[in-house]
Amino acid sequence: xxxxxxxxxxxxxxxxxxxxxxxxxxxxxxxxxxxxxxxxxxxxxxxxxxxxxxxxxxxxxxxxxxxxxxxxxxxxxxxxxxxxxxxxxxxxxxxxxxxxxxxxxxxxxxxxxxxxxxxxxxxxxxxxxxxxxxxxxxxxxxxxxxxxxxxxxxxxxxxxxxxxxxxxxxxxxxxxxxxxxxxxxxxxxxxxxxxxxxxxxxxxxxxxxxxxxxxxxxxxxxxxxxxxxxxxxxxxxxxxxxxxxxxxxx
Amino acid sequence: xxxxxxxxxxxxxxxxxxxxxxxxxxxxxxxxxxxxxxxxxxxxxxxxxxxxxxxxxxxxxxxxxxxxxxxxxxxxxxxxxxxxxxxxxxxxxxxxxxxxxxxxxxxxxxxxxxxxxxxxxxxxxxxxxxxxxxxxxxxxxxxxxxxxxxxxxxxxxxxxxxxxxxxxxxxxxxxxxxxxxxxxxxxxxxxxxxxxxxxxxxxxxxxxxxxxxxxxxxxxxxxxxxxxxxxxxxxxxxxxxxxxxxxxxxxxxxxxxxxxxxxxxxxxxxxxxxxxxxxxxxxxxxxxxxxxxxxxxxxxxxxxxxxx
Ligand SMILES: Cc1cc2nc3c(=O)[nH]c(=O)nc-3n(C[C@H](O)[C@H](O)[C@H](O)COP(=O)(O)OP(=O)(O)OC[C@H]3O[C@@H](n4cnc5c(N)ncnc54)[C@H](O)[C@@H]3O)c2cc1C
Ligand SMILES: Nc1ncnc2c1ncn2[C@@H]1O[C@H](COP(=O)(O)O)[C@@H](O)[C@H]1O
Numbered sequence: 001x002x003x004x005x006x007x008x009x010x011x012x013x014x015x016x017x018x019x020x021x022x023x024x025x026x027x028x029x030x031x032x033x034x035x036x037x038x039x040x041x042x043x044x045x046x047x048x049x050x051x052x053x054x055x056x057x058x059x060x061x062x063x064x065x066x067x068x069x070x071x072x073x074x075x076x077x078x079x080x081x082x083x084x085x086x087x088x089x090x091x092x093x094x095x096x097x098x099x100x101x102x103x104x105x106x107x108x109x110x111x112x113x114x115x116x117x118x119x120x121x122x123x124x125x126x127x128x129x130x131x132x133x134x135x136x137x138x139x140x141x142x143x144x145x146x147x148x149x150x151x152x153x154x155x156x157x158x159x160x161x162x163x164x165x166x167x168x169x170x171x172x173x174x175x176x177x178x179x180x181x182x183x184x185x186x187x188x189x190x191x192x193x194x195x196x197x198x199x200x201x202x203x204x205x206x207x208x209x210x211x212x213x214x215x216x217x218x219x220x221x222x223x224x225x226x227x228x229x230x231x232x233x234x235x236x237x238x239x240x241x242x243x244x245x246x247x248x249x250x
Numbered sequence: 251x252x253x254x255x256x257x258x259x260x261x262x263x264x265x266x267x268x269x270x271x272x273x274x275x276x277x278x279x280x281x282x283x284x285x286x287x288x289x290x291x292x293x294x295x296x297x298x299x300x301x302x303x304x305x306x307x308x309x310x311x312x313x314x315x316x317x318x319x320x321x322x323x324x325x326x327x328x329x330x331x332x333x334x335x336x337x338x339x340x341x342x343x344x345x346x347x348x349x350x351x352x353x354x355x356x357x358x359x360x361x362x363x364x365x366x367x368x369x370x371x372x373x374x375x376x377x378x379x380x381x382x383x384x385x386x387x388x389x390x391x392x393x394x395x396x397x398x399x400x401x402x403x404x405x406x407x408x409x410x411x412x413x414x415x416x417x418x419x420x421x422x423x424x425x426x427x428x429x430x431x432x433x434x435x436x437x438x439x440x441x442x443x444x445x446x447x448x449x450x451x452x453x454x455x456x457x458x459x460x461x462x463x464x465x466x467x468x469x470x471x472x473x474x475x476x477x478x479x480x481x482x483x484x485x486x487x488x489x490x491x492x493x494x495x496x497x498x499x500x501x502x503x504x505x506x507x508x509x510x511x512x513x514x515x516x517x518x519x520x521x522x523x524x525x526x527x528x529x530x531x532x533x534x535x536x537x538x539x540x541x542x543x544x545x546x547x548x549x550x551x552x553x554x555x556x557x558x
Contacts, residue, residue: 026378133354223382226538
């Protein structure tokens with residue numbers, strides 16, 4: 001079984017994003033970048049499927065500028081077999097990303113595509129579902145367990161009320177939630193080996209798709225800041241404040 | 251201009267997320283229709299017909315829709331889409347699951363998680379875990395939107411819309427529901443509660459959450475958790491508050507043994523009053539707390555419960 005894993009290069013999750021002074025966007029100059037944490041979980045899941053003998057080949061794909069080679073190499077060091085970079089300087093929305101990915105799916109015919117549920121920059125939570133629609137495949141989103149059996153995959157999903165399990169016909173699309181697995185670190189020998197694994201580059205503009213967005217980003221602002229609060233000395237003082245100052249409890 | 255809102259419910263109860271999404275749509279202007287898709291969901295439709303501002307409720311009542319499978323629900327919404335300028339759902343796990351499937355089928359970019367309506371085509375939404383707020387405008391003829399319900403108020407139940415039944419739905423035949431394990435609780439739901447008390451890694455284990463439950467019962471509060479507490483297996487996943495869990499904005503949020511990572515703050519910093527109880531005076535949670543108590547939670551919580 002071939003598994004395709006789309007990975008995105010994003011701001012490191014430990015870094016607090018700052019808004020540019022001219023309010024046009026977030027300032028990413030000299031900011032530490034990394035693989036989106038949900039994509040790391042997706043790569044890890046694919047590698048585990050390969051270790052179990054379920055997956056035979058893992059292909060990773062990233063859409064963006066040349067700098068995402070860094071994240072593709074990381075994925076190769078973690079156990080992916082080959083990588084595809086779809087080169088574009090455009091700041092694409094999830095729909096355009098899903099369209100490009102659907103082209104890759106058409107070419108590669110993976111039986112399983114594992115994506116992150118959400119990228120931590122745009123916080124869209126859309127791409128996997130859109131890819132499922134465009135390829136007419138079933139979707140198992142926010143997965144905390146993935147079990148491949150015969151020509152189906154059982155996906156346990158983290159939903160608002162608890163957990164839901166669905167059974168999907170393969171080929172299918174899965175998106176990862178935080179508790180699916182704990183990603184490993186790449187070992188030094190594997191990082192060296194990854195340098196020799198194949199990484200193909202395609203140019204997004206040559207893939208015959210309309211990539212312009214009809215969503216205009218008008219402004220990016222700082223969120224309203226909370227007024228600094230006070231420290232209280234005791235439980236008694238806390239209760240007094242909550243009752244008489246904040247008036248949130250009786 | 252007519253908006254189709256896909257209701258959030260569990261076949262027996264209409265969720266307040268729906269009431270709040272109606273508030274958001276009211277700010278966009280135009281007529282509002284609500285789709286209740288489910289199985290045995292007539293009473294939900296009757297409830298939805300009371301939401302102030304809703305003029306029509308469409309009911310699709312069929313076994314295939316019982317569990318909100320995106321493969322069956324999305325085509326139903328897409329079939330209805332012709333008549334609507336806006337298609338909206340609350341940004342719950344149900345809405346997040348099927349709406350992008352609808353958007354892609356309509357060749358429209360979805361706007362996720364709006365927190366403010368600027369006009370019928372312009373919205374504000376948080377990005378980067380809420381560290382920035384983007385104002386975005388959609389040039390699409392049809393707008394596909396999910397609403398962060400914590401940012402809106404619930405509309406009243408003073409309306410009386412007509413209820414229309416829809417014809418049978420089709421089975422996409424590519425997915426099946428197997429089972430669900432829902433957390434049973436007597437307490438209010440996290441996203442609907444006026445008071446939320448959450449515990450983090452500092453709680454040390456699941457049993458210690460009873461310290462929070464005693465207080466929650468006295469305050470009529472819901473109990474939440476940080477990701478660290480969920481990952482460590484103290485409590486189930488549906489209790490996670492944060493960027494990638496539930497977003498809450500109650501009148502009072504009490505964070506106990508939670509350090510205040512960016513991802514946790516993203517889920518609760520719009521609460522009206524925030525209380526933090528932590529033994530580390532440097533914990534970042536104190537920077538967003540209105541009232542901070544530097545204390546050992548194992549001493550502070552029993553005292554708090556007794557004195558409430
Ligand atoms: C992609 C991604 C998404 C994430 N999404 C979320 C999310 O949605 N929600 C979320 O919460 N996190 C999320 N996280 C995790 C987040 O980064 C933090 O790791 C997590 O919030 C830490 O939880 P915590 O505060 O309980 O634990 P810790 O950071 O370990 O803090 C424990 C706190 O308890 C205090 N403490 C310990 N003992 C006591 C005591 N006896 N009395 C009083 N205080 C005590 C300590 O001083 C400390 O401040 C995400 C991370 C990633 C990478
Ligand atoms: N530019 C990209 N390149 C590769 N994969 C992407 C890209 N953008 C999004 N994805 C995938 O889609 C998931 C969800 O992203 P989003 O819908 O943007 O929140 C990510 O975790 C990735 O797996």
